[in-house]
Amino acid sequence: MLTMGAPANSLAAVSAAIRGLFAEAASQSRILAIGICAPGPLNPETGVIINPPNLAVWHHYPLAEEMRRLYQVPVQVDNDANAAALAEAKLGGGPWLSSANMPVRLGEDENGPGTGNQPYLRYNHQHTSVSRNSVHDKAAQLDQPVQKGQARRRRAGYQDIPVGQKGRQSRRNHDRKIRADVEPPPGILRSTGLPIRLMNVCFLDCAVCEQCASWCGKSSEARNVF
Amino acid sequence: MERFGKQALITHENGSRVVVGVDIGGTEIAAGLVNGEGEISHDARPQC
Numbered sequence: 001m002l003t004m005g006a007p008a009n010s011l012a013a014v015s016a017a018i019r020g021l022f023a024e025a026a027s028q029s030r031i032l033a034i035g036i037c038a039p040g041p042l043n044p045e046t047g048v049i050i051n052p053p054n055l056a057v058w059h060h061y062p063l064a065e066e067m068r069r070l071y072q073v074p075v076q077v078d079n080d081a082n083a084a085a086l087a088e089a090k091l092g093g094g095p096w097l098s099s100a101n102m103p104v105r106l107g108e109d110e111n112g113p114g115t116g117n118q119p120y121l122r123y124n125h126q127h128t129s130v131s132r133n134s135v136h137d138k139a140a141q142l143d144q145p146v147q148k149g150q151a152r153r154r155r156a157g158y159q160d161i162p163v164g165q166k167g168r169q170s171r172r173n174h175d176r177k178i179r180a181d182v183e184p185p186p187g188i189l190r191s192t193g194l195p196i197r198l199m200n201v202c203f204l205d206c207a208v209c210e211q212c213a214s215w216c217g218k219s220s221e222a223r224n225v226f
Numbered sequence: 227m228e229r230f231g232k233q234a235l236i237t238h239e240n241g242s243r244v245v246v247g248v249d250i251g252g253t254e255i256a257a258g259l260v261n262g263e264g265e266i267s268h269d270a271r272p273q274c
Contacts, residue, residue, distance in 0.1 A: 013255055014248060014250065014255055014257075016255075017248060017255040017256065017257040018246055018248065018257050020257065021246065021257055021258070021259055021268060021269075030243050030244050031243070031244060031245075031246055032243035032244060032245055033245050033246070034245070034246045034247075034248065035245065035246070035247045035248070035260070036247075036248040036249075036250060037247075037248070037249050037250065038250040039250070039251070039252060054252035055250070055252060080249065080250075080251075083249075087264070
């Protein structure tokens with residue numbers, strides 16, 4: 001993925017990935033629709049990538065529109081964490097399938113994406129965050145413990161995010177700007193058709209439900225928004 | 227994908243129309259063909 005340079009180059013990289021699926025270019029005419037998950041913040045209604053810190057190449061970039069122009073098919077873009085939540089709800093084997101509650105953690109995390117209020121997941125029963133890498137990496141990461149702090153940020157490819165006290169303030173300022181741009185849309189979570197429990201939690205001011213209590217040692221009320 | 231409607235979820239690899247799923251990450255891009263059950267029937271992760 002080209003994270004710097006011209007936006008069109010990164011778009012070309014996406015097209016190349018799609019081309020890799022087909023033996024012949026002509027067979028791309030078989031494409032009925034394209035679904036894209038990408039790091040937030042983004043607007044899933046318009047398909048505009050707003051300003052993800054790890055995809056600086058796309059700043060208010062109309063990804064869905066550009067893809068529609070290229071392929072002439074419907075294109076839907078959504079937050080990668082939302083897409084992961086949908087996949088887990090539909091195809092996953094988590095404990096929520098028996099409890100009819102899928103724990104989804106929304107909020108800020110000191111060790112999180114650095115983008116603040118974008119929805120992301122933390123499968124608390126596994127102490128695992130899946131918010132930051134690709135779907136494949138998420139699947140591979142499910143059994144890995146959460147790694148806190150700067151080292152984890154760097155391992156996840158966030159070297160460009162400032163760290164330290166000034167870095168935290170910088171990220172908070174960045175988060176506030178994002179909030180002004182867009183609210184996290186939970187629409188795709190609703191599309192799972194499952195009673196999803198959203199927990200507004202902040203790693204620094206933790207407010208979690210009983211399912212998280214064993215994870216962080218705190219407990220309070222969860223908010224069921226659906 | 228549900229936003230495409232049920233028609234889009236009826237996908238096959240045997241020459242008929244397919245739905246493409248793309249996962250854009252910070253370091254690489256993965257793409258796959260998705261079948262009607264939401265499963266990836268063929269994938270490729272060539273782009274970094």
